[in-house]
Amino acid sequence: MNLVNKRSLLKTAALSALALAALAGCSKKEEAPAAAPAPAAAPAADKLKVGFVYVSPIGDGGWTYQHELGRRAIQEKFGDKIESTFVESVPESADAERVLRDMAGQGTKLVFATSFGYQEFVQxxxxxxKDVKFEHATGYKQAENVATYDTKTFEGAYLAGIVAGGMSKTKTVGVVASVPIPEVVRNINSFVLGAQSVDPAIKAKVVWVNEWFSPPKEAEAATSLINGGVDVMYQNTNSPSVLKTAEERGVRAFGKDGDMSAYAPKAHLGSAVIDWGPYYTKVVGDTLAGQWQGGAHWWGVKEGAIDLLKIADDVPQEIKDRVAKEGPRRLAGRQLRCLDRPDQGQHGQGSPGRGPSGRPAVSHQHQLLRCRRRGQGPRHGRQVKVSCHPRAARQ
Structure with a gap:
């Protein structure tokens, strides 16, 4: 090989080596800098746990069912801001204390105790x-972290009474009553006053069952009233048994607390329906905002908490007009204040439901149950004679 060819080969090899090196450099990927760590997610705000204690099953169709509708309303309103739970059929006994403590132990910070007999256990x-807020329905004892609330059920009873006074043919109406406490006595008084506002000759009979929810006893009490000449019945118990018995016996009756029209459509004259939703919504909203308020809260027709709904088609129009007139005028403006005694009651002072002797405020045979309008002195109180059935309250 001559010198020229040798130099040409060396030159060609050198150029090839440089080209390969260049290609290798071009094909090498640059490594991206490490990504900065993502900021830690802010911890989710703790849900407000809300608990409800019910005295009867949620399927009672009345008192407890309406509270359950209120619970569902707040769950829908506040969504994932709250977690609501309930325990049903809790007796007014030491079991109530156990349930209350158990709820608190599970982190519940707002508890609604929905029956009068839970009062001492809440206290x-x-x-x-101290970190739990308690709301006690129908009670009268408050504390630093205990509020009381109620619906003016006597307003619904008064409106039902107007219808009863216009529909009774025997001029005798009746009440199946639960437990002899002022709340119940108020409702009896109001129902009778409403009936007598239409027909002053109306008389009333009462049978006490001494329980809030006992369908067999409620039916038995209704039967006793019907056998005694009652043709229109009201109730202060939790099930639709009174209304069902009325339909079976061909008389008329009212639903109480919830819409009970479907249980006995022929007997049904109307239902005094409570709506707990607005109050529960306010309390939960205030609690979420850190503005929970204690004290006593009492809502009625004016606040949309109770009304007489689904009045039967065969009720005379003049009676329906009277109900519509009495609702906004007398109940919202000239509020009825019906108690067994003017100085005693759930929302006043004294021992509720008990007279000076310690006996229930309503006697076995009959009692003059005082009912007066606000602004009137005791001497002007209208006396309403309520004849109690022999099966009346046990001592």
Whole structure:
């Protein structure tokens, strides 16, 4: 090989080596810098746990069912801001204390105790559970972390009484009553006053069953009233048994607390329906905002908390007009204040439901149940004679 060819080969090899090196450099990927760590997600706000304690099954069709509708309303309103639970059929006994403490132990911070008989148990646990807010329905004892609330059920009873006074043919109406406390006595008074506002000759009979929810006893009490000449019945118990019995016996009756029209459409004259939703919505909203308020809260027709709904088609129009007139005028403006005694009651002072002797405020045979309008002195109180059936309250 001559010198020229040798130099040409060396030159060609050198150029090839440079080209390969260049290609290798071009094909090498640049590594991206490491990504900065993502900021830690902010912890989700704790849900407000809300608990409800019910005295009867949620399927009672009345008192407890309406509270359950209120619970569902707040769950829908506040969504994932709250978690609501309930325990049903809790007796007004030491079981109530156990349930209240158990709810608190599970992190519940707002508890609605929905029956009068839970009062002493709420008062007992509240001092031990200062971080829990308690709302006690129909009670009268408050504390630093205990509020009381109620619906003016006597307003619904008064409106039902107007219808009863216009529909009774025997001029005798009746009430199946639950437990002899002022709340119940108020409702009896109001129902009778409403009936007598239409027909002053109306008389009333009462049978006490001494329980809030006992369908067999309620039916038995209704039967006793019907056998005694009652043709229109009201109730202060939780099931639709009174209304069902009325339909079976061919007389008329009212639903109470919830819309009971479907249980006995022929007997049904109307239902005094409570709507707990607005109050529960306010309390939960206030609690979420850190503005929960204690004290006593009492809502009625004016606040949309109760009304007489689904009045039967065969009720005379003049009676329906009277109900429509009395609702906004007398109940919202000239509020009826019906108690067994002017100085005693759930929302006043004294021992509720008990007279000076310690006996229930309503006697076995009959009692003059005082009912007066606000602004009138005791001497002007209208006396309503309520004849109690022999099966009346046990001592």
């Amino acid at each position: 007992k646990v509240a001092p031990d559970l």
